[in-house]
Amino acid sequence: MWWLFGIGTELSIVAVVWQAYARIRRERRQFRTAITRSPIEITPFIVGGLMGSILLSIISVSLALFLPTNTLVALGVISLLGLVVSRWHFSVLWLGLSVIPMLAAGTWQLAALLTAMWLLTALLLQIFHVRVASPMIKKTRRGKIIAQYSFAQFYWLPLIVPVPGHWFAAMSWWPTIGVGNTSFGLLFLPLVLGSAFVVRHQLPEPARKHHIHLLYGMSLAMLVLTGLSYGVTQIQPYTGWLVLALTVIGIGLDLLDMGKLNFTKTKAGVLLLAVVPDTPAAKMGLAMGELVVTCNDIAVYDNATLYAAIQTSPTYCRLKVADLNGELRLTESAIFEGAPHELGMITFPEETA
Numbered sequence: 001m002w003w004l005f006g007i008g009t010e011l012s013i014v015a016v017v018w019q020a021y022a023r024i025r026r027e028r029r030q031f032r033t034a035i036t037r038s039p040i041e042i043t044p045f046i047v048g049g050l051m052g053s054i055l056l057s058i059i060s061v062s063l064a065l066f067l068p069t070n071t072l073v074a075l076g077v078i079s080l081l082g083l084v085v086s087r088w089h090f091s092v093l094w095l096g097l098s099v100i101p102m103l104a105a106g107t108w109q110l111a112a113l114l115t116a117m118w119l120l121t122a123l124l125l126q127i128f129h130v131r132v133a134s135p136m137i138k139k140t141r142r143g144k145i146i147a148q149y150s151f152a153q154f155y156w157l158p159l160i161v162p163v164p165g166h167w168f169a170a171m172s173w174w175p176t177i178g179v180g181n182t183s184f185g186l187l188f189l190p191l192v193l194g195s196a197f198v199v200r201h202q203l204p205e206p207a208r209k210h211h212i213h214l215l216y217g218m219s220l221a222m223l224v225l226t227g228l229s230y231g232v233t234q235i236q237p238y239t240g241w242l243v244l245a246l247t248v249i250g251i252g253l254d255l256l257d258m259g260k261l262n263f264t265k266t267k268a269g270v271l272l273l274a275v276v277p278d279t280p281a282a283k284m285g286l287a288m289g290e291l292v293v294t295c296n297d298i299a300v301y302d303n304a305t306l307y308a309a310i311q312t313s314p315t316y317c318r319l320k321v322a323d324l325n326g327e328l329r330l331t332e333s334a335i336f337e338g339a340p341h342e343l344g345m346i347t348f349p350e351e352t353a
Contacts, residue, residue, distance in 0.1 A: 012192045015083040016045050016154055023134050023150075030137050031346050035274045041153060044128035045194075049155035052120050052193065057160035059116050061186065064162055065109040072161065072189055074098035079191045086152050086196035091211070091254045092121040093218060095191075096247025103240035108229035111243050115222040121193045122215035124155050125208065133204030135263075135273040135288070137349060145348060147263035147273050149204040154194030163187050197254075201261050203289050203324075211254060218250040261289070261324070267301045269293040269322065270347050279344025284331040286321065286345065293328065294320040303347070310335070310343070317343065 020039030027034045059065075067075075075098045082090040096114050133151045140146060163185050199207045225246060229239040263271065269291040275281045286292075292300060295309035296318050310317060318332040335343060 011080055012083060012154075012156055012190065016156075016192075017042060019083075019086070019152060023132070026136070027134060030349055031135075032349075033276065033346075035134060035276055035346055036132065040130045041132050044124070044130055045154050045156055048124045048128040049157050049193070052124055052155055053157045053159055056116055056120055056157065060113065060159065060161050063109075063112060065113050066162055067107075067109055067113070068102055068105075070101040071098050071110060072163075072187075074101055076190055079193075082194075082196075083154065083192055086154075087150075088196075088198060089255065090152075090194070090196040091251065092118055092193045092195065092215070093247060093250040093254055096222075096243060096250070099240050099243045099247070103244065105240065107239060108226050108236075111222055111226040111229055111239060114243065114247075115219050115226055117191075117193060118215050118222065119219040121155070121195070122212045122219065124193065125153065125195065125212050125215075128153075128155075133208075133274075135346065136198075145265060146200065147271075147348070148198055148200040149207075150196070150198045151204045151208060152194070152196035154192050154196075157191040157193050159189045159191050160186050161189050200263070203261070214250065214253055218246070221246055263289070265348055266291070270300055270302065270306050270345070272345055272347060274346035276344035276346065279342070280317065280333045280335045281344035284317075284319065284333045286319075286331070287323075288346075289324050291322040292319055292345070293322055 017039065020041045023041075024034045024037065024039065075095055078095055078098055082094055095117060099110055102110070130153065132153060133149050135147050135149055138146055138148055195208075195211055197207065197211065222243070225239070225242055228235050229242075235242070263273065265271070272281075272286055272288055272290045272292065274288045275286050292306065294300060295306055296312050298305070298309040298312065300306040300309055315334060316332065317335045318330065320328055320330055322328050
């Protein structure tokens with residue numbers, strides 16, 4: 001298992017660092033600027049993950065959550081595969097598929113560990129919330145230009161799990177712990193918790209909150225199953241199948257994109273796909289998904305008209321903006337002298353203002 005810990009740790013760190021810088025490169029390529037110029041995903045990946053690792057390891061050892069070797073390997077492999085496919089979608093709920101090798105002998109210990117991992121991920125996504133949602137420009141099969149949003153945040157979790165002491169019978173130097181007539185050793189299991197998704201019909205923040213609420217709900221459901229599996233003898237033979245069914249339901253619900261918005265070009269104004277932090281646009285309170293209708297009392301509908309309107313007052317900008325509900329508001333701010341077009345508004349590539 002040591003080879004799995006070493007490889008898993010190295011691959012997970014390399015993958016997250018690469019994804020962070022790939023996001024920055026893509027934003028610069030599509031929008032000529034990075035929305036968030038630093039790889040802010042890395043700090044919560046390490047700090048949040050280590051804090052969660054301590055808590056989850058205490059739970060795992062104190063409850064003596066013994067799991068078969070094939071299940072531990074499955075947890076590590078699914079976790080790493082999640083990083084590979086995170087460009088499209090990944091959820092910590094996928095770790096429930098690790099029950100497949102032990103369907104006929106499912107135990108409450110795996111259900112308890114899944115409960116803790118799902119709940120921990122929801123808490124980490126709330127506590128270590130970094131705004132890493134990034135717009136991406138895509139062309140549909142009909143040639144229509146649309147925008148969609150990707151969100152990815154992971155947490156490195158070197159989990160300590162208890163394993164039966166006889167695993168290390170050939171390694172006399174390996175420390176074991178004795179409790180009564182039972183002895184067990186401690187093993188590091190490399191895991192990566194977190195979530196990654198792409199949404200087309202809603203903004204990333206509502207999608208993130210929906211995902212967190214789903215994790216809380218699934219954690220509660222798995223906790224109930226854990227209690228039933230532990231206390232009701234008749235249910236124990238079916239625990240594996242019930243864990244799998246609950247996992248599949250959770251994954252299905254997580255894949256739903258329940259929004260009704262469409263992020264496309266419009267002649268009604270200039271659509272804001274994102275706002276760069278610490279810019280005049282951010283100071284004016286502009287937000288992704290809003291529509292700039294007028295600039296300096298001049299109607300705008302593309303980059304050319306917006307830039308021309310900004311030029312009428314090179315050091316000051318007054319905007320009329322429509323929010324997602326269509327309600328209009330006015331906002332204004334001083335802008336950078338000598339570069340009036342650099343307001344920090346991210347729109348479609350040919351409309352970057």
